[in-house]
Amino acid sequence: MMKALRIHAGPRARQHLEQHGLQPGDVSVIPAAAGGPKGLILGPLDRFIFGQWLAQSRQPVHLVGASIGAWRMATACLNESVAAFERLEHDYIHQSYDLPPGKKRPTAAHVSERFGQNLQAFYGGRIDEVLNHPRYRLHIVTSRGRHLLGREHGVATPLGYLGAFLTNTVHRKAMGAWLERVVFSSSGAALPFATTDYRTRQIGLNADNFMQALQASCSIPFVLQAVHNIPGAPRGAYWDGGITDYHLHLAYGKQLEGNSKMIAASAYQESASGQNDSDTRAPDIEKPAAGIVLYPHFQHRVVPGWLDKNLKWRHKSTSALENMVVLSPHPDWVRSLPNGKLPDRNDFTHYGTDSQARAKAWLTATQASQQLVEEWAEWLQTPDMAKVGIL
Numbered sequence: 001m002m003k004a005l006r007i008h009a010g011p012r013a014r015q016h017l018e019q020h021g022l023q024p025g026d027v028s029v030i031p032a033a034a035g036g037p038k039g040l041i042l043g044p045l046d047r048f049i050f051g052q053w054l055a056q057s058r059q060p061v062h063l064v065g066a067s068i069g070a071w072r073m074a075t076a077c078l079n080e081s082v083a084a085f086e087r088l089e090h091d092y093i094h095q096s097y098d099l100p101p102g103k104k105r106p107t108a109a110h111v112s113e114r115f116g117q118n119l120q121a122f123y124g125g126r127i128d129e130v131l132n133h134p135r136y137r138l139h140i141v142t143s144r145g146r147h148l149l150g151r152e153h154g155v156a157t158p159l160g161y162l163g164a165f166l167t168n169t170v171h172r173k174a175m176g177a178w179l180e181r182v183v184f185s186s187s188g189a190a191l192p193f194a195t196t197d198y199r200t201r202q203i204g205l206n207a208d209n210f211m212q213a214l215q216a217s218c219s220i221p222f223v224l225q226a227v228h229n230i231p232g233a234p235r236g237a238y239w240d241g242g243i244t245d246y247h248l249h250l251a252y253g254k255q256l257e258g259n260s261k262m263i264a265a266s267a268y269q270e271s272a273s274g275q276n277d278s279d280t281r282a283p284d285i286e287k288p289a290a291g292i293v294l295y296p297h298f299q300h301r302v303v304p305g306w307l308d309k310n311l312k313w314r315h316k317s318t319s320a321l322e323n324m325v326v327l328s329p330h331p332d333w334v335r336s337l338p339n340g341k342l343p344d345r346n347d348f349t350h351y352g353t354d355s356q357a358r359a360k361a362w363l364t365a366t367q368a369s370q371q372l373v374e375e376w377a378e379w380l381q382t383p384d385m386a387k388v389g390i391l
Helices: 009-021 036-056 068-076 081-093 108-123 125-131 158-168 172-177 211-216 265-272 346-351 355-368 369-382
Strands: 003-007 029-032 060-068 136-145 180-187 200-204 235-240 260-262 292-296 324-329 388-390
Touching: 003 009, 003 180, 003 369, 009 292, 009 324, 009 355, 009 388, 029 036, 029 068, 036 068, 036 081, 036 292, 036 355, 060 068, 068 081, 068 136, 068 211, 081 108, 081 355, 108 211, 136 211, 158 172, 172 180, 172 292, 211 235, 346 355, 355 369
Parallel strands: 003 388, 029 060, 029 292, 060 136, 180 200, 200 260, 292 324
Antiparallel strands: 003 324, 136 180, 136 235
16 A cells, blocks of 8 residues: 555556556656755655665666755766765755744855855765766756846846736736756757747756856756856846746647747857847757656646745646656655654744754655655556556
């Protein structure tokens, strides 16, 4: 009986599971959501999937991540990924920041500086491992500010995000007037999803921009500072990829469409001269293979953007998720964790300067999530469709 894990599948994925079960070679895409500390709960699943299960196959797999999800997927591309995932979990759990006198939160400048140092310590000297993985194609999702959000500013930035919030409430696609999705991808890798849903650019990921792209993808507005002027990309301010794509509710496996833009050398020259919104189109350099989208997630609902969290009507499944299998913790099991919930950013305020107590609670939760792995491995061995819900 599955007590910790829930499995949900879209209609085409469900049909595949009924006929074939799930084999490592069936997977073509693995998304990884934004969500801060919530992603810690997926550490054991990451180690099992990348360290044991996927190792039994040979096909290319696209890894699409935003925020902590981008950090997780970049880690999957490292040699000895199991050890790398263990280090990621340790480093994330034990992170700490200096609080100004009388304040409950550190400054955004301090968090950005400390986070950048952590990324350098983690990936320094190993970027080539990520960029040249023989099988994995990494896609780091960021959100680039436009117009009023083109540069971070004490007054303009809050006003710009207010505008984005109001516009998004009316129509998600209209938020593209304020923020655009910019995806930094492994060299030669086409996006494994269509981009007609939202204004999108694709940039080549390389040694010169990897650190900045990854930090930008994790830069929550007002918690961290924006990353400006990433090499090879249009000038401007880049923030957390979860703003535009909180849970990566994307049309996976669809052919690349016209509103996806690759900034090639000539286009970058245009952007550098101030034409930041050129309509240079991405070359159709490959057709991503259709296959199962395997999604270890901290909840079974796939919410499009961060600003959609409270817009319940946008939490419904769509045809974009038809090939997806979502693995998520059961709400009853979550209630058995410390504080009756998943780790989250509010814990920084809740525990304040007692970072040891926070680390203990988070470590207890991640250790408990080994049960997710045990139940998933058992299902893979003996597939039971009665345990698969409809996405």
